[in-house]
Amino acid sequence: MKYLFLTITFSFLQLTYSQENKSITGSITHKTATIEKASIEILGTNYIKQTDNNGIYAFSDVPQGNYKIEVSAAGFKTQRKNISIQVAKQIQLNFELQTEDNELNEVVVSGTLKAIKRLESAVPVEVYTPVFFKKNPTASIYEALQNVNGVRPQLNCGVCNTGDIHINGLEGPYTSVMIDGMPIVSSLSTVYGLSGIPNSLVERIEIVKGPASSLYGSEAVGGLINIITKNPTNAPLFSADVFTTSWLETNADLGVKFNISKKATSLLGLNYYNYNQKIDNDNDGFTDVTAQNRISVFNKWNFNRAQNRLFTLAVRGMYEDRWGGDVRWEKKYRGGDEIYGESIYTKRGELLGTYQLPTTEKLMLSFSGNVHFQDSRYGTTSYIANQKIAFLQLTWDKKIGKNDLLTGIASRYTYYDDNTQSTALLNENNPEKTWLPGIFVQDEIAFSEKHKILLGLRYDYNSIHGNIVTPRFAYKLKINANNILRFNAGTGFRVVNLFTEDHAALTGSRQVEIAHNLNPEKSVNANLNYIKKVYFDNGTFLGIETTAFYTQFSNKIVSDYATDPNKIIYDNIDGYALSQGISCNTDINFTNGLKFILGATYMDVSNVEKGIKTRPYLTENFTGTWTVSYKINPINLAIDYTGNVYSPMKLPLLSETDPRNPNSPWYSLQNIQFTYAGWKNFELYAGIKNLLNFTPKQNNPFLISRTEDPFDKNVQYDSNGKVLVTPQNPYGLTFDTTYVYGPNQGIRGFFGLRYNLY
Template identity: 55%
Template sequence: MNKILFFVCSIFAFITVKAQNSTISGTISSNGSPVAFVNIYIKGTEIGAASDENGVYVLKNIPTGKHTIIASTIGFEQFHKIITISKNVDHVLNISLNPATESLDEMVVTGTLKPVNRLETPVPVEVYKPTFFKKNPTANIFEALQNVNGVRPQINCNVCNTGDIHINGLEGPYTLVLIDGMPIVSGLGTVYGLSGIPNSLIEQVEIIKGPASTLYGSEAVGGLINIITKNNVSAPQLVADSFITDWGELNLDLGTKFNLGKKTNVLLGINYFKYDNPIDNNGDNFTDLTIQDRISVFQKWNFQRDNSRLLSFAGRYFYEDRWGGELQWTPEFRGGNEIYGESIYTRRWEILGKYELPLEEQLMLSFSYNDHSQNSVYGDVPYIADQRIGFTQLTWDKTIAIHSILAGTALRYNYYDDNTTATMDVNGNLPNEVLIPSIFIQDEVSLGKKHALLAGLRYDYDKRHGAIWTPRGAYRYKFTDNDIIRLNAGTGFRVVNLFTEEHAALTGARDVIIAEELKPERSFNINLNYLKKIYGDNGTFAVLDASVFYTNFNNAIIPDYDTNPNQILYDNLNGRSVSKGVSASLDISLINGPKLMIGATLQDVSTTENGVTKRQILTESYAANWGLTYTINAWDMTIDYTGNLYGPMRLPTLGVNDPRREFSPTWSIQNIQFSHKGFSNIELYAGVKNLLNWTPNKGNPFIIARAHDPFDKEVTFDNNGNAVATPNNPNALTFDPSYVYGPNQGIRTFFGMRYTLN
């Protein structure tokens, strides 16, 4: 009852009403149906808003005189109208949008580091709007990405439930996560910092599948995810979104904007998540879902400058207290060997900014800095770590005839220190500290309407590894305005810090063996992409997006769980690692009818060493995802049915005697949501997650090996440190929570409410 009261009060406590002078209000529709989240603004001013779920909008505090009203959104032609505003008058302007003859024309920035029409860029970029993520509401962006084709959030630990993002079957460390184009979520943040990015402030998420190190440097090996926050002008005045589940999870998202003086506007977002209800449905005496208490505060400042030059700063503070383990664990057992628990305190802050230099040439200075402090224990193994990453970049954007040139220089600072052997030498503790300077250049050539060519080259210098060159090339050909083919080839690299990325190395269940001084990983990727737009005579619109991909790794670092069940062996692969496959997605929109999104990926991810080829561990051979949306206008009701299907993946068992499955079965998680939009500014939603009640323990005798003996007190070892079979341990197992490939949460219901004030 207290959670419900807090939930309701949290929504209405932030509802404010401001005095207004002249206003423009109305509805935005197309063919009689409301169009939600349309950006509408007055040209040449800072006055703007977005339509709500019912297509309703309000523009406030409008000065008298003639103004041009502009409304735009994906899939529709841009609307322009000149209107004369009288003093203290409420004007009504209902807007009807026409379906665009050239859809998918939104601007993207991730592929080329500058705004470009998505249809014109040679680099295939996938774009996802907030409406996509609302079809299956989640508490963080990590979980929200589960409905993106070819992208899978991977849970890496049965106990603390941390994870990373896989793109086309490649492990999480190969994915670079950006906020507003800055590489701010990496290393420890990739594992622990993806939670708590306020969903209410996300404008769109852009995804590139394949190497992007030519522009973004280390870690952009398998792909990158760019989380773009809302524009201060078009963002709603207030957004409050909160939901609860019958497991006891509570999530609250708040977003607002305000002005400081005439030339400064501020965007503020807060995310709070609480779960404190230990549940053990699989009966192993361990929490199925980690207990969590976290808060994240995000703020973005925009400053008006002469000639519309850009100046913005943003920052985020993140704190989380999470633990998982035996049900009887309490903080007094933290770090001891009586009751097993994994307890993680995370403090993290980030800043980033962009400053356009006051020169005739287009020169942009960008920077980011983050400080990540972690105090954690895994059973009786402490892990205390500090990481600081600084990044600054100066880019020059110049168009000369048919050439669009982007050149720049960057400097990355990495600092990492922990209490493990990773930061020690013969003289004691030695933190890792390195500066990586870079220069890069890119030229995009427009060869008429049909052809575009892009070429780029980057040079990085790391004192540990020397010079690193990463070239890139891309070609786009438009058969027609509705048929586009793109061919991309490029290289990527990654400088590694194992202990920030491999949670299994920290559980205390296995010893970590580093065979040699590790070299940076290198990759080569080629990707062929085809985009087809289909217009039906009855108003149906569909988009087919299909790709064939191939990635080859040199010096790949893949943890070896198989050679010794009590160890994780790290070494540069003496052979090759290959990821290849095909993916396709189809989006269909029917006028006044259902909308269907369906995608599928077939992939083969393997390693070959000494003539032996193995499938990569924890990588599915095929996957599918779907989303079906149907709106019943008479009831103001929308129904969203979403789901995923994953093929078998090889799992980290503890040798031939382990009774657990070596391969996972084909499994699926499906969800349904009902949304009601019949109230002014308020949307109610409710639904069921994991309709099939699937959990990974089905068909397995257990998930966590020897959960009853997490400190291996009753395990007998031989002289080589290997467990031996005994009457109370007939399969010669040790405690191991790394056997995990999906969430342990079964079926559950949720209820939520959104309030939007434009």
Template identity: 60%
Template sequence: MRFFILSIILFGIALTAKGQISALGGWIRSGQKPVAFASVRLIDSKIGTTSDSLGKYSITNLKPGKHIISFSALGYSPIKKELIIREDETVNLDVDLEESGSAIEEFIVTGTMKEVSRLASPVPVEVYSPAFFRKNPTPSVFDALQNVNGVRPQLNCNICNTGDIHINGLEGPYTMILIDGMPIVSGLSSVYGLSGIPNALIERVEIVKGPASSLYGSEAVGGLINIITKKPQNAPAFSGDVFTTSWGELNTDLGFKFAAGKKAEVLTGINYFKYGNRIDNNKDLFTDVTLQDRISVFQKWNFNRKENRQFSLAARYNYEDRWGGDITWDKAYRGGTERYGESIYTNRWEMLGTYQLPLKESVMFSWSLNDHDQNSVYGNTIYDARQKIAFGQLSWDKKIKAHDLLIGTALRYTMYDDNTPATALLNGLNKADKVWLPGIFIQDEIALAEKHKLLLGMRYDYNSIHGNILTPRFAYKWMLNENNILRLNAGTGFRVVSLFTEEHAALTGSREVVVTEQLKPERSYNANLNFIKRIYFKSGSFIGIDASAWYTHFNNQIIPDYLSNPNQIIYSNLQGYAVSRGLSANFDMTFTNGLKIIAGTSLLEVFSKNEASGKKIRPFLNEKWTGTWGISYKLENLNLGLDYTGNIYGPMLLPRLSNSDPRSGISPVWSLQNIQFTYTGLKKIELYGGVKNLLNWTPGKNEPFLIARSNDPFDKEVQTDAAGNVVPSAANPYALTFDPGYVYAPNQGIRGFLGVRLIIK
């Protein structure tokens, strides 16, 4: 009897326990995109799980009661949800994660020309999503890159604000700019091509630091930046982003898509930027910032084909009217000697496309065309130039057991013409510079074992002027475990130099260009060691570390000599070698309380060594160390986000005209810092505002002047001796000539900004 009663009691307890079993499940997405392998954890216990490849998750055997659940994933801001789970209840909870700016788990194409997971790629590629750039809204991709570690937008002129992109201390011509993998921006158009790409249409930006010529050919000698635009099917139906600043800048980004029948989807983007205030805070009677009127229109078509084969077409048109100079200048003075102004009219169009051939094998044809027409005046010096680039590439992607092969052939044609001696014959007649660059390449990614990958690559190019060029490549990846990855990369790069497309000082007319020999192509040899570590905490917080050490050796480097003669730029191949080496580290920290930190630092050493003198020479405008950061915090109760971003740069050598030039030869440590508040409490609308350049830092506050002899830009009062050397005089005590090249940072001081974003999905 006692045994019978005990059995009934135990059976009842079992039934009660069974009735208390509860469960939680749902989908984790970001917009319409599933978030795979997201972490789901109960804050008050050790219970947790991860989402599958489709973003679905499930937790069973939950105790009834109040729970706080943490959802986090790499590249997304973590969130916490509080809910009460009752007995014997299955709760469905779908979560929408917001991109945080870092994109460690993104799929990439830049490192190997194939779409692979960033962590699976043997080539280290840094990826930045639109959320990263929204932390500090800017009117162009050129300006947006200021918060990327190891990448620095460099202004090269105090008047027209021409600039280039430095990667790991190397000047702009060593950086290749791609749009959707196509070498559509190069030479003359590097900065102009980065202005006017509608930010609303950017899916992500991929950056490779180090030579990539074995895949992309000339100019990918120091690194490359690949701007990936959105696919129409992934873009919102409409997006708008408009902001203005207290200086009077106005930037408008619009994007919208529509279906062109059943077989095509079309994405259109429009960017308009306007700045028209003549501000002269440094009192040199010249504009501190160039005035601009720019419009860009971009359209991309994706066609639906059988078996999901790719077919896309895209085109962009960019027009810009930009000028700087004497604050009393207007277009009536253009090209004359009464008022000094630097005025640039730019007309540029681009087309690109990708077509997957209707074959069983994966064979892709990609092509691009662009035409860049630039009409410029620098005072009374006229620079009228045109550049056309046509590019085509056929590639075959084939997997054979442990081998993942990519075989391809490419052809690039470049035509460059201007009104300078660069394209003139000895008899004075004009002859455009035309270069054919056919090439073939092969790449084999070998799975040596479960955790080991080896990539071998080789490219052969024939330059119609310089002949044969061979660029091998090697990459090795060791995945110690899922949270620790080691990569070793080595390769070569090459670059064919076109002086008048790269040196602004050669165009202003302030210096004569002297070429002492037939210039040879530059060659680089690079090794890069990269380590990625991911640390997860039980609370759902995460820390990611991406560290690299690199060494790049250059032969035949062309270094402009500004010092031998203040009125000349003298070019020749370096009789010796040059080196770029250093260390860098990126830190990505995500906490469940809403705090997000992205920070980076780089230590750089860049120098050239002449065989004759044996001396190391550090280049101008090259910092020895740099740092960047972005700190974000979300106040969920107030629907308010806070972003604090900034950068800091170590001292640089500055291009003085001579020893008698009173300006400093070394820049101070300088930093640009910004703060932004974003309100998300309105449906489909974001309001944002803040302050740029919080410290109100501008160059030259402790200098007698920034622009040499801005009071005499045509050198009318400059006196010279019989040999043509400038001599001191009462009107020119330092024996200087007009020169706007003493610049290392923007002249724009503190300013407020206010904007609104509208997204209709």
């Protein structure tokens, strides 16, 4: 009996000890850099964590058993490890991740304003990392987006080469462009603000296609582009990326990390771009590409605080001097009527930050501010503008049972002044001052592992237009780990200032006329998204993401170029506008180093007035993108073949006698790059851009009309203001720069060098 009692007692103590909950800790790194906000999940359980600012994670109270742990982070390949928890009280488990550019399991923040694994988010978010953009190196974020499916950089001026970003056929003002979730790039800066963001400081770019106004407010009508910058803690000690082209375009991105103290780390970035050639390959007497001299400085700070609370602060300053026009133009002709030129000076400053309040609740204070000064001459037309934007937002993140709540209050103040009639009242200057306070709530409810819904509602009060309400609904069905179905619906709104968004209104080649008081644009949007992942036995990975989308606009503002060739007439549409279609992204990774990233979007974009359906200018029906990559590991060589293809677009002609094509042709921009990485910390790359040597001038007699008479000194009109056909003006045209749909830059080579010191 004594031995039996001892045996039972020993067995009970052993069982009690073995069932005692254990802890798992570790770090997530890439090379020597730690990875912040990486997601760590014990599969098949509710244990999910994120790494802190130092790349550390910890699980406590984990029962004994055999588990599989999965780690994922934006820009890195997902990694899984098996672990057996038996007797040890604490287990150290570290992960070193490898970079990846097309994994479907990144951590994203743009869809719900909080970090979440992309496959777990009820809102579909596309993620693109520097690895993707390095396959076709560019000098700006604007150019870099040309290989993203459903996204098209659109040139709006054939002389100064300014542009915007189209998503699913919708013009740039319908897309909100943010830096670290702050509304930095908006209004006046949609024309020039996308330049000068150092690519070397970009951690990833998140794109939401569809309504985001319930979280982000005005401008997020058709989509959202969120540029996430690197955390200074995770950045290399020094990075450099310098390249030049055969057209003598030179771009330099530099980054330096400073460990100021144990509690503060700073990342300083510099972007410099210079192009000063007068190339006129289409022989129209005007520059094919705008000359630019741009410098941008970016400085971001990360502060380590108690309990890993967040505090980041960043500033950016940018100056740009660009001009295009007659190849004989010099600065002494600026603003005059002797030699035509478009000259733009831009000065811009930005401040943004996030501070987690020292409370038991998760309260996050975000703030941003920017000032933008522009001094422009479009021929003899002067456009001098000054814009200031201040933004403040407080959010509360709280989990209550199955409810993951996010509520917040926000306020934005916009000051805008220029020398046009848009800010004049009774011939006196009257700057526009707009307050836009708002409050929003979002509830993500996880009914089970398979079913999740998201409910959102935002209320804003515009000091000019009054009350605006934007609801949102999302549903996610996780059929299994490799099949995800999502449905999203919501509304959006946008308050318009034409002079800050439509470059055609500023060129001086046409007079602007506003038919009536313009009302805010509103939209209703729905999309259905399906993700399929397939892992083959031989190690090949296939990822397919398909989205069907539908957006209907009311009060859409349209520009009428046809009624009067000397005017652009703006008015709210008397009806509605549609953007609908389907897109598909496919990722294929073979074990031999061959990778495909393929995208295609078919869309129907139209304006419907009085039952008549018309197609807007500069909207394609089909766009396709591809990236084909192959790594030859024995010789450390990577080959990247990238490209896009666009279907015809309707183009703005000046009259029935205009000899230019009314529609663009099918066209494709294709590039190839070779990258050698055989030297430690170095990458040497070279290639060819625009392999097919496509330019819009092909099959057209000219692009810019009447470059020989840019001030219309020899144009004659009849009594109704119609341009007369004369021997000096055989087509009855005026000077016009709005006939443009693609970059007017042909084939060119490029060569560059990257260096990263960790």
